[in-house]
Amino acid sequence: MSEPALPAAAAVATSPTLARLARPRWSDTRLLLGVLLLLTSLATGAHVMAGADRTAPVWAASRALAPGIELTSADIEVRAVRLDAAAGNYLAVGVDDPVGLVLTRAVSAGDLLPGAAVAPGAGLAGQGRQVTVPVSAFHYPPDLSRGAVVDVYVTASPGSAASALSTASPAGVQAATAAAPQLVIAGAVVVEVTDGGSGFGGPSASVGVVLSVSADQVASLVGGVRAGPVDLVRVAQP
């Protein structure tokens, strides 16, 4: 028997569709919307935070530096700080270049470089000179580094021209047998501490210390260094 044809009423009688259990899928709209929401909020948050950033990069000292030292690129680093009204007091990255300028006052490690602390041209291009002083082991502070301030004492060895120096000192009577240490330079700024390239130095080796002095101090420093062993005495920074 072939299938009978239903009356027309059955064809137009509509039933609502049955809502059936659906297996959860990875391509679920809600999951995709949730991930999209997450990414959008992340992007929006990052954008808002970046837009609210009012900091500006300025130059800062990367180590303790004494006045008189000529700044190199190893001495300075970039810091992002929020200055608002005080922004004009400091050296901004991209606007000012402190390399080659000379410090006029001492700065500690991490200090921002004020514009008033540097001055142009008092380094080698100006009146400053750099003299290398040989110092034997244990006659200099072990952690001596660039930017420190030292006093140079020389102990004249007997029979040398140091006797001429010793007559100038108050204790000149004892100069013939044992010469007293003489202060040659006070407050010289260390530019560099070098071990001569041996590579196996360390705190107990002889080093050469490059000091930055003014032109008129050079003669007395060199002569004094030639006179006898050198002792470097660290001066505490104010």
Add this chain to the structure above:
Amino acid sequence: MDAAPRRLAVARRCLDLADLLSAAEAAASGSQPVAVVSATLPRLDGVAVARLAAAGAMVIAVVDRSDAAAAARLRAQGVTQLLLVDDPGDATGPGGQSLLAALLGALAGTGAAHGGTGSPSTVPDQWSHGAGRGAAAPLLGRVVAVWGPVGAPGRTTVAATLADELARRQVETLLADADTYGPSLGQVLGALDEASGLAAAARDANAGVLDVEALARSARLLRPGLRVLTGVTRADRWPELHASALAVVWRVARCLAVWTVVDCGFCLEQDEEIAYDTLAPRRNGATIATLQAADVIVAVGAADPVGMQRLIRMLPDLRSAAPRAELRVVLNQVRSGPVGRGPDRRLLEGLQRYAGVESAVLVPADRDSLDAAMAAGRTLAEVAPASSARRSLMALAVDLADS
């Protein structure tokens, strides 16, 4: 009254429907109660008319001639005797005289056609063949009732798979759940809406307003060509599926779908007469009404010794409840474990010897596919079309459609 051919006495002027029902049921034996009701009697529905008929009372309704909707509704509710009068409120004037004359004429015309008490266990003839709404169209569809004994043999699985396979042959199919003990069709199909479609259709049938459109609105579309009437959500809602209302639903369903597959309950007992003095609501009325309305009954049994014993014991009761239907036996979960080697031969031999059933459809136990179907809330064809269980039921569907 004196002019009447037989003795007529006004037994009672009833106050309301409850009074009428109790009076009809308490009528003295040997007399034919006649209930004359107004079309506007409150709470008069299909169930009340069925109860009056079951008590053996003849129901005559007085309807205003101009109220066609009321007349149609009453006919749909099972009232066959309608008196159309001009003014039903006029009792004493000339209208009342004509009413009385018409009443006597109706009584004389029908004679003793409705004498005696109808057996409460069968749906009265005036229901199943009466001029209800929707019966004007030829009854083309066929009803398949899927029944099985107690013990979860797989009635719902077989009913859902069978309806799915019939719908896949491009014919309109309706799947319904008339189980009043453990309805599970909605859950097996993964339905998220728990509202009972069959209870809604029964309500409409009770009110006399069930037609093809109303039945389609109560059903839900699984896919084009397959509709579902979900069953009651809890077993204690069984009174909503009254036998008389369901009989109307299946009649209208024949106009909506070519195949109506109904998942029935397991119990066929009709011992309410033993348990109660008065006419009690029938717990298995839905199942019995469905089986009596069915053209084909698919009896599902579990293919193990206990399931076979239950099926074989209940088959005679099934045949007595529905003697005219064509019987198809399906054995579900066929496997060698509980039966022994060669389960097919053993099961068929047992059926032949003990039940006189010559052939049966054997559905193999395909646990994995059935579990996958239940987990997903889908039919076998949707989840595992290559399943052996699905193929056996597809063969049954083809056999039914071609028969």
